[in-house]
Amino acid sequence: MGRPTLGDPPAAGTEPPLPRPRRRRGRKAAVLLTAVALTGGAAVTVTGTGLLEGGGAEPAAAALPPATARISRQTLDDTRDVDGELGYGPATTAVSRKPGTITWLPAGGARVTRGRSLYRVDNDPVVLMYGSTPAYRDLRIGVEGRDVESLERNLRKLGYDGFTVDDTYSAATAEAVMDWQGDRGLDQTGVVELGRVVFADGAVRVETLEAQAGQPTAPGRPVLSYTGTEKVVTVRLDAEDQRMAAKGAKVTVTLPDGGRSSGRVTEVATVIEPGDGPDAEPLTRLEALVALTGGKAARAAVARFDQAAVDVTFTAARREDVLTVPVAALVALREGGFGVEVVEGGSTRYVPVETGLFAGGRVEISGAGLAAGMTVGVPR
Template sequence: MTGAIRRSRLRAAVSAGLVLLVAAVGVVAAVGFGGGADGGRAQAGGAPPATATVTRQTLADSEPADGELGYGATRTATAKLSGTLTALPATGSTVRRGKALYLVDNEEVVLLYGGLPAYRTLAPGAEGADVAQFEKNLEALGHTGFTVDDEYTGATADAVREWQEDLGLAETGRVEPGRIVYADREVRVESHQADVGDLTQPGQAVLTYTGTNRVVTVELDVDDQRLAKRDAKVSVRLPDGRAVAGTISTVETVVQAGAAGANGQTGDPETKVEVTVAVTDPKALTGLDQASADVTFTVSERRDVLTVPVAALLALAEGGYGVQVVEGDASRVLAVTTGLFADGRVEVTGADLAEGMTVVVPT
């Protein structure tokens, strides 16, 4: 749902509550309402035909969006070595740190964990964040004798030679960028982009992979980016109707290729906001394959506030809003200040307003 649609819906909700503007001003005049919140005088007469109760509650302004149940964003592993592709893991299988993501010339290209890509050869004298990232992985794989920091020393090279010996590689003490692939965590192989026996060259796609946890992915228009805040709580309605709690784990801006038109020409690329939601109870997703799911984002929330139906608001002649409170066989108008609008109700505060009061809802 775009921001423009939401603003239009909010205007419509407010208009519904204020459509009797002229009549409301007449009501205020009839009861002799003054400038203050306590200026109303009781009005004799029968009970109003339609009423509602002033309720204390948590009011949440929420927006729904369509999501897709799956394994999250798909990434592509591309070759950085020239040779022959000699082995690929099975689709759907899991590859963990230190294991082969694929083999070139029967030598392993190893998966490690980290956010930086392998972009240069690491050797004694190298310094930087990529060195620290690699050394953390080397230590996690059980190799010792060096300090995990941002300096690649001779001690690091010695540990690398031991690692290379374990892999059956040439013991050079240097780490070539084509020999490792970084991912945030263990990966699930989604598809093969090449076949065993194919010749590889730098830049060639070898396979695609995803995370291993079931998640819900939502694509939002850029105008709705305000909905997506990392670590924010959301509600997910599954295909079987169950509602489960979720948390926004990642928010990324992605550029999608434009769709092909009837004339064969490709349209302009589109920028989208890709939101990944992790459910609180992953077991709730057991047995559910890729399918649609509804995600409700909470834009804003007000806890423990007084609310009335939007339609109960009256426009006051001197400006602002009021509500007509019913007290036995009489009624009076109280000035109120409005807050959050959501789900047909509005947050209200006023000097004499209290939970449980009855207010008129014009029809």
């Protein structure tokens, strides 16, 4: 074999300060090598000098390294902290689909549930129901679709029966609708006209009022905006961070008072932000919504905050039960790859290693004869 090089630590996340050069070993001038390893998503640069003769076992180095560290067995997490905002998430605007006069509006911050009035036009209720398909047409006998199924499911939840919950608006569905209309003080037509129902994913919280009672309204005019009722965290990320913000990814949320809650990414959307200056290119970013999953304790902790800045820790990768050393312990070998300088008593030897995940200033390693607790050389 040729000579390895001992050297500067690979960069992992942020570039560390350059270490003091090691002592030369041997009479010949040491050779400066630079190796770049791309592993675990991080680019690593190593420079330095070293000694490794060919043939047989590696000989002891001529002098001990200036400092040492232990090989550890641990779980290694590649994490990143980003800023987030605790609130109720993005708001949706409810627009009028019918002409008339606004006769009633809920208060800002009010919670509206299934079957309740979201607002009133000409004193008739516009009713909230749960469903993922927006209302976009009159619902009557013979109509088919997911909006029909959502209506029937809501009617069943509200206590009406005599029909099958499917995607077909039948005569039995019309009978149940007439019963519902009578209970809400509406004309019993058996037809749910466009604008009578607003579908949302669940219960809503009124965010802002866009109209006032007594004002005229018309199709397309905003009436109010609403959000979900559960606290969520909104996070903006750079587009290249998509690997961390995948839907379903688990995170840790740190609250302003230092409390913590587990969380899970529920939605990821691409947003375009204007650039700085009139000629700047727009920026493509990711907006992730994080639901808090810490249970009752988490809900009690966040209840004290309305709008608040929080820290969100994403874990991009994890390696469990692996051997790790400080990144600075890596030595670039002349023949390629990396090694570590194992210290045994008053002598040292070089052991080639395979590198894995880089995180938190440490690196995952594997190689013949390596074990937790062994001592390796590092720059001072």
